[in-house]
Amino acid sequence: MNVALRTGITIDQFLAWEHRQExxxxxxxxxxxxMPGGTEAHAGIQRNLIIALGTRxxxxxxxxxxxxxxxEVAGRIRYPDAFVICTPVPPRSTVVQDPVVVFEILSAGTAHTDVVTKNAExxxxxxxxxxxxxxQTDAGATVFSRKGEDWVAEIVQADDVLRLNEIGIEIPLAEIYADIALVGEDAEDA
Structure with a gap:
């Protein structure tokens, strides 16, 4: 059997290549x-999240x-919807290596990657x-956090508070979803 092997590129090669892309x-x-495009609901949730984090x-x-x-996580490059870092970032940096809290907004097109692949990374x-x-279908979150050596999941619902102990803040989940028309279970979303 004749099998052609593809070789991947390095992170440095990727970063140099991506810098030239539109x-x-x-x-x-x-x-x-x-990276796929997003929905209005996605953009609104992201906006509210950044405002809530920035204010606090x-x-x-x-x-x-x-x-x-x-x-940069686990040898990969990701663009999370939001993240928090607690160390200085040089002004010309485009890649951060030590985020503390990471946020992704789930959509039908990225669900497997966000829940399985990125979760492992x-x-x-x-x-x-x-x-x-x-x-994006309702006001809710799945939150994974470190508890000793374990990676523990918890569900946060609409009336709950998102506790981010690592960075010393709390955000009512309703604030992140304020004024958002959620896409619903059956809608096509990005």
Whole structure:
């Protein structure tokens, strides 16, 4: 049997290549993966999240970022919907290596990657203490956090408070979903 072996690229090769692209790509450890577009609900949830984080963290050493910066996790490059970092970031940096809390907004097109693949990558990254997956179909989140050597999941619902002990803040989940028309279970979303 004749099998052609594909060789992947390195992170440095990916970053040099991506810098020349008009669109954004993640790096899955082997090849570039195009970033899909999002919905209005996705954009609204992301906006509310960044505002809530920014307001609570103003004047603190930890800072929130949206999907304009990349993070390096487990030999991959990702653009999470939001993340918080508590160490200084040089002004010209485009890649951050030690996020503390990471947020992804779940959609039909990215669900498997967010729940399975990225979850494993974030769990394998020691600096990440909490991974929050927000839904677009209803006001809710699945929150993974470190408890000793374990990676523990908890469900946070609409009337609950999202406790982010690692960065010393709490956000009512309803605030993240304020003024958002959720897409519903049967809707097509990005």
């Amino acid at each position: 669109l954004r790509y993640e790096f899955d450890g082997f090849q570039p993966v195009a 963290l103003r004047g603190q050493p930890c800072r929130p970022y949206g999907s304009e910066l990349k993070i 974030y769990r394998a990254t020691p600096s990440i203490q909490r991974y929050v997956i927000l839904t």
